[in-house]
Amino acid sequence: MLAVSKSFESLGALSNAYVRTVHDKKSFDPGTPDPLISDIWGKLHDIDYLVILYTGALKKSFSWTGAELGIFWGFIQADQQAKKISKREIIVVYFGEMPPVGWGGLAINLEISSIDLQQPRDVFRHKVARESRQGRQYVLLSNKLQSIGAAADARLPAQLGQCSVTAPEWQTYLTTRSEKIAGSIVPDLMAELHDLFAGRIRQTSIEQRLIEFRIPKTFAYSEEVVALPDDTFLEERGEAFALFKVGASDGTMNWGTFKSELNDKEAPWIIAAIERSVISAVSPSIARDDEQIIRSPDTGAIFRLIITKRLEFYDGSRVIHMYLIPALPVAFLENSNAAVTLGYINVAVKYRAIFLDPASDLGYLSYYMQVEFDELKSKVRRSIRELLIIEDEAHVLNLDDLKMINIYYGVTADKAKVIGTMDHGSKSSRRCSAAAAENPVDCGRDAKEGGS
Known part of the structure; x- marks a missing residue:
């Protein structure tokens, strides 16, 4: 958002500061007496372009985008009823994946290919500047910034607008702005996006296995207690259950089910090791035991059991995270x-x-x-x-x-x-x-x- 906003600010500097941006987070003060929706309505009433950035990730705050869009559509329809035409426009900027709903207006794809992301920043920026001038890949973005600049010119008062200078001077102004958009604003925007996208995670894989134990509040540790309650709730991450040749479609089961499905000669040692590791994490009198190791019935590989997180709730229940870390190969x-x-x-x-x-x-x-x-x-x-x-x-x-x-x-x-x-x-x-x-x-x- 900041990179796109900066490009509008640079355009405003070329258009006598008549390009003003309103941000969904920076431009509103929820602490004012007026309701937030009224503040949004007031600011949207004065703008010509609603720019929506779609990253492909829908968040809980997405409903506010729908509210802003609905308000702005209402202004467009009111303009059309009163003047038969509306100068307002919706612009959707997306990155590879089209929005899941039809927002109308102009859609501009600013996705950067993996090949371009592997290039140095300066090399990529030079490529964008060249293609912007030649009217190729980034022509849509350049033309839209030109249109926004022209809309800003139309709002200029007479003493600052086209009538205030000679025709050659006005043409020079337009040519200079066009060159700045293609040679500076667009390349700078895409170069900043290049930096952002290059740091994105391209692929995620969970190499470590994790089992979350949710121990019921009825469990009370003592030296006589060496077993977990059967109703302890287990949830796997990274397909941890597969190491024991047990599984559940939703990746969850209770401890009693886990023990009953653990059909292997190593089962007594596996059960004892897991219980000692988990119980040591909730025991107030013994040190946490991260020395337990087990042999996977699935692969025969040896894993060390490491407790990495312990949560205790006011009702007495507990949550334990146990990682299974590969140890010596068999x-x-x-x-x-x-x-x-x-x-x-x-x-x-x-x-x-x-x-x-x-x-x-x-x-x-x-x-x-x-x-x-x-x-x-x-x-x-x-x-x-x-x-x-x-x-x-x-x-x-x-x-x-x-x-x-x-x-x-x-x-x-x-x-x-x-x-x-x-x-x-x-x-x-x-x-x-x-x-x-x-x-x-x-x-x-x-x-x-x-x-x-």
């Missing part, structure tokens, strides 16, 4: 011994940082501290939660697969015994931890009696 892990080693190291580092680091509040040394029973119970449950996260990641990365184990440890009888002993010890420790979450004293007594 082929990378399966075909590279070094990659398998890195996978084990990654899991080991996390385990060490959480359970063996003396500075960690879940490290083994922290359990020697004298704490209240409820605090100890919470600490054990947090430890189990972190352990399950590590186990899930190891499973998703296939690190619990015999092939991966053989790649890392090698295949010998002695190493197989070591692996078996480690696996047995891990399972025993987890069983004891799970029992400790309910009764730490009994678990400690059992461990002591068993010599653990």
Whole structure:
């Protein structure tokens, strides 16, 4: 709008300032006592041309364009009834796509081709100036600006109009204005539009998948709650449901339906990972968990779950945005011994940082501290939660697969015994931890009696 308005202002400077523009946003003051529609009526009554810019995007304010158009049509009809003719004119400026309704009047297409948009601004401006002078592509725009200039001349008082100068002087004035329109005003307008259009998005594709979770207000977090309510509402973006081989025609479903349609051996890990990620985002007592990863049942690709937005409403309901970010490709892990080693190291580092680091509040040394029973119970449950996260990641990365184990440890009888002993010890420790979450004293007594 500003670019087109500037071209009229430049034309006004050539026509003794008798070209005046009225803008739909800048020229009205909604705070005045007069109703806005009366203000619009008054300003439109004094103009000769109504210029409508159609960009192809209809907005909520579009109804005001209809009101302005209707008022102006009324003025044209009143002129025709009184004078048999009206000097008023409607001009529709559009960009490639014609308006969806018949507005009448002159339609001028100012679309710039993709080839021209790839040219430098100065090269394109020179092309417009050349074609304007030669009466080619931009002749319609140039001629209309000439007509508006002539209408402005007709409004000039006698002491400033054609009668105030000699015929040769008037002709020189008209020739100069014509040259300025073709060689300056039109090229400048199109060059500004070139800058605007060159920055437009030509094509949009959603590379990342997003699932929006709308958690009902009835949901209340506690350490005993590890599952989302089945009536949690899910809405996909970027075809996120397709990664799980589930889908809905409108891209929405509830959590209960999602779980029931997730028919895959990885389903328990996928459900657990998503619930831990989402619940951690609404929990006041645990840190947000952006470490969850899942394996897509559709492609086998590995994705990390990242929470990017959390909204909480006064009624207690919540909205969570969870992105599924591509992580390591499966082929990378399966075909590279070094990659398998890195996978084990990654899991080991996390385990060490959480359970063996003396500075960690879940490290083994922290359990020697004298704490209240409820605090100890919470600490054990947090430890189990972190352990399950590590186990899930190891499973998703296939690190619990015999092939991966053989790649890392090698295949010998002695190493197989070591692996078996480690696996047995891990399972025993987890069983004891799970029992400790309910009764730490009994678990400690059992461990002591068993010599653990």
